[in-house]
Amino acid sequence: MSLVESLEAYPALAEAAAQLFYVACQSEVTQQLVERSLPVVAGALGASYAAVMTGEKGVWRPVAAFGREKTVPIELLSDVLDLDAPRGLADWLATPLRAEGTTGWVLLVRGTWETAPAGDSSLEVVCRWLGEAIATTMGHQQSRARLARLEAIVGLVAQWRQHSAMEPLLVSIAETSTRLLEAERASIFLWDRASKTLVGRPALGVEGGELRIPENAGIVGQVVASGEVRRVDADIEADQREVDRRVDKKLKFETRSILCVPLRGAGGVLLGAFEVLNKRQGNFTRDDELALVELAAHAATALESTQTIENLVQTRKQLVDHAASGVELVGECASIGALRSAVKRVADTDLAVLILGENGTGKEVVAQSIHYLSKRRHEPFIAVNCAAISESLLESELFGHEKGAFTDAREMRVGKFELAADGTLFLDEIGDMSLGGQAKLLRVLEEKVVVRVGGSVPIPTKARVLAATNQNLAELVRAKRFREDLFFRLNVVSLDLPPLRARGEDIVLLAEHFLKQFAARARRRLPKFTAAARKRLLMHPWPGNIRELRNLMERLAYLAPEDQDKIDAGDLEFILSPGTSPATSLGDGTLADATREFQMEFIHKTIESTRGNMTLAAEKMGLQRSNLYRKMRQLQMDVGEDNN
Numbered sequence: 356m357s358l359v360e361s362l363e364a365y366p367a368l369a370e371a372a373a374q375l376f377y378v379a380c381q382s383e384v385t386q387q388l389v390e391r392s393l394p395v396v397a398g399a400l401g402a403s404y405a406a407v408m409t410g411e412k413g414v415w416r417p418v419a420a421f422g423r424e425k426t427v428p429i430e431l432l433s434d435v436l437d438l439d440a441p442r443g444l445a446d447w448l449a450t451p452l453r454a455e456g457t458t459g460w461v462l463l464v465r466g467t468w469e470t471a472p473a474g475d476s477s478l479e480v481v482c483r484w485l486g487e488a489i490a491t492t493m494g495h496q497q498s499r500a501r502l503a504r505l506e507a508i509v510g511l512v513a514q515w516r517q518h519s520a521m522e523p524l525l526v527s528i529a530e531t532s533t534r535l536l537e538a539e540r541a542s543i544f545l546w547d548r549a550s551k552t553l554v555g556r557p558a559l560g561v562e563g564g565e566l567r568i569p570e571n572a573g574i575v576g577q578v579v580a581s582g583e584v585r586r587v588d589a590d591i592e593a594d595q596r597e598v599d600r601r602v603d604k605k606l607k608f609e610t611r612s613i614l615c616v617p618l619r620g621a622g623g624v625l626l627g628a629f630e631v632l633n634k635r636q637g638n639f640t641r642d643d644e645l646a647l648v649e650l651a652a653h654a655a656t657a658l659e660s661t662q663t664i665e666n667l668v669q670t671r672k673q674l675v676d677h678a679a680s681g682v683e684l685v686g687e688c689a690s691i692g693a694l695r696s697a698v699k700r701v702a703d704t705d706l707a708v709l710i711l712g713e714n715g716t717g718k719e720v721v722a723q724s725i726h727y728l729s730k731r732r733h734e735p736f737i738a739v740n741c742a743a744i745s746e747s748l749l750e751s752e753l754f755g756h757e758k759g760a761f762t763d764a765r766e767m768r769v770g771k772f773e774l775a776a777d778g779t780l781f782l783d784e785i786g787d788m789s790l791g792g793q794a795k796l797l798r799v800l801e802e803k804v805v806v807r808v809g810g811s812v813p814i815p816t817k818a819r820v821l822a823a824t825n826q827n828l829a830e831l832v833r834a835k836r837f838r839e840d841l842f843f844r845l846n847v848v849s850l851d852l853p854p855l856r857a858r859g860e861d862i863v864l865l866a867e868h869f870l871k872q873f874a875a876r877a878r879r880r881l882p883k884f885t886a887a888a889r890k891r892l893l894m895h896p897w898p899g900n901i902r903e904l905r906n907l908m909e910r911l912a913y914l915a916p917e918d919q920d921k922i923d924a925g926d927l928e929f930i931l932s933p934g935t936s937p938a939t940s941l942g943d944g945t946l947a948d949a950t951r952e953f954q955m956e957f958i959h960k961t962i963e964s965t966r967g968n969m970t971l972a973a974e975k976m977g978l979q980r981s982n983l984y985r986k987m988r989q990l991q992m993d994v995g996e997d998n999n
């Protein structure tokens with residue numbers, strides 16, 4: 356029956372309908388509405404008493420009442436709920452409220468009627484109107500509460516996002532949830548399936564701040580097993596019996612009320628449970644339940660992303676340790692000892708360091724050592740070989756470019772300064788940088804901001820710049836090929852690397868170091884150098900320095916017969932003396948293989964003959980310096996830099 360139809364059927368109730376409508380419009384919360392409606396209901400039905408009762412877990416409480424009664428007929432209320440129909444008992448009448456959100460609610464009236472209103476159904480009609488009014492007010496109230504809750508939660512969640520470590524995040528979740536739900540305590544229980552335990556954190560008063568309980572223990576165990584929300588009320592005995600008092604004892608705490616919701620991660624995977632204890636006043640409400648479900652969803656996301664961050668940090672740490680362990684400045688001669696202590700001294704400063712030395716003397720190894728010994732060790736180490744990049748591309752390589760900045764700039768590209776972020780940028784072969792490039796680099800070093808080519812947004816940079824060269828920079832400054840101001844800026848500290856030929860016995864030490872490395876890689880026995888071989892190594896001028904020695908040891912490890920356990924002077928001859936290399940002898944390979952071998956050998960020898968001076972070597976071969984590097988990369992030769 357619609358409202359209009361019911362008004363036509365019960366004209367005597369028209370005034371009550373109008374009053375109820377007025378009351379509904381004036382009431383903000385359900386409680387207020389029920390309180391104001393009950394006199395209208397009683398008046399319309401001619402009752403001396405009217406109450407809205409709510410029954411949960413066998414306990415009946417009044418939402419509001421009009422009139423006074425010492426006792427109310429509980430059995431009648433339970434019957435009405437069980438039968439879901441109006442019932443009378445003596446001069447009591449009760450009927451269920453059937454509107455949305457009023458499950459378990461009953462309207463109870465008492466009067467001395469000549470014709471009981473149940474008989475002509477006016478009770479049911481009034482009850483329906485009341486139910487509708489309650490449902491509407493309740494809906495509005497819930498929407499407002501949800502909005503307020505969401506506003507509060509959004510603020511909290513924003514704070515949670517800032518955590519990159521688990522422990523402070525758990526404490527923050529617990530503290531904010533306790534405050535929001537007006538509870539005394541909150542804990543997150545993460546389910547450790549392997550050990551069948553629930554790990555509760557933070558656990559105040561427990562050593563280690565962590566409480567371990569069996570996965571099926573207490574209310575938390577029930578929530579994890581069922582995936583359903585559980586509420587324990589302070590005044591319901593049956594609820595109280597389910598509380599695991601052993602945990603209380605352990606924590607020296609007395610649990611009165613509990614609200615516990617499942618904690619689900621991405622894809623609905625059950626991660627554990629989220630529990631709040633002891634509502635400061637009364638019991639946890641349906642609204643608290645909705646709030647905790649909402650909080651749990653955000654907490655799960657925050658926990659998962661923090662876990663991912665923690666894992667990433669751990670993995671990065673392992674990778675950095677691994678990379679750092681591979682950077683070893685081998686050598687015992689006095690100059691290397693002095694260099695090693697200088698590296699230690701400058702590492703944790705932000706001073707600009709210029710590393711000088713011939714090609715292949717280990718300038719990049721020194722730069723990496725500085726990086727891994729500094730507080731920047733967990734940040735990137737980026738190396739750029741300034742000589743291997745053409746002048747036109749260097750700017751975009753270092754500073755990046757925006758999409759469309761020039762013809763080939765099809766995509767935006769981040770520059771090496773940005774990639775280095777808070778780490779170290781190693782500029783190798785800085786002496787080969789054009790004057791235009793030098794001016795731009797100087798500006799970046801002075802202003803600490805980069806602007807991508809074709810862009811206008813200044814991007815702050817905190818990268819530490821280390822530079823290296825095999826050229827005499829002071830000379831280049833005199834010849835006006837290198838800016839003096841940039842030279843002073845880069846050259847706050849300079850570290851000189853001696854050529855290998857000046858390192859005495861270190862030559863043998865390094866040879867043994869590399870041979871050991873490559874023999875292990877080639878899975879072969881480690882051969883030993885004879886006295887004559889050592890002498891031969893010490894006599895060689897090593898124009899390509901340590902890179903040459905390393906390459907030589909690599910070839911030895913792979914080319915010397917596997918059962919050979921001694922390397923004699925004669926075994927070194929074919930590599931150390933020009934003109935007898937395997938590439939020029941007849942072999943089994945294809946013409947392409949032979950050409951490749953020849954090119955490699957030719958380039959190798961030319962570089963050796965210029966004592967590692969790449970500019971001179973390129974000139975001798977009739978190549979641009981950058982083309983020489985490209986060719987070497989094409990042939991998969993070691994170019995001693997990690998550019999791409």
Ligand SMILES: Nc1ncnc2c1ncn2[C@@H]1O[C@H](COP(=O)(O)OP(=O)(O)OP(=O)(O)O)[C@@H](O)[C@H]1O
Pocket residue numbers: 683684685686712713714715716717718719720721783825901902905994995996
């Ligand atoms: N003291 C050292 N201990 C161990 N290995 C070294 C040492 N010095 C150099 N090396 C190795 O020698 C090779 C060449 O070193 P690196 O690339 O650092 O030289 P570079 O001076 O930067 O060369 P270039 O000027 O050609 O760029 C690398 O494989 C490096 O690992």
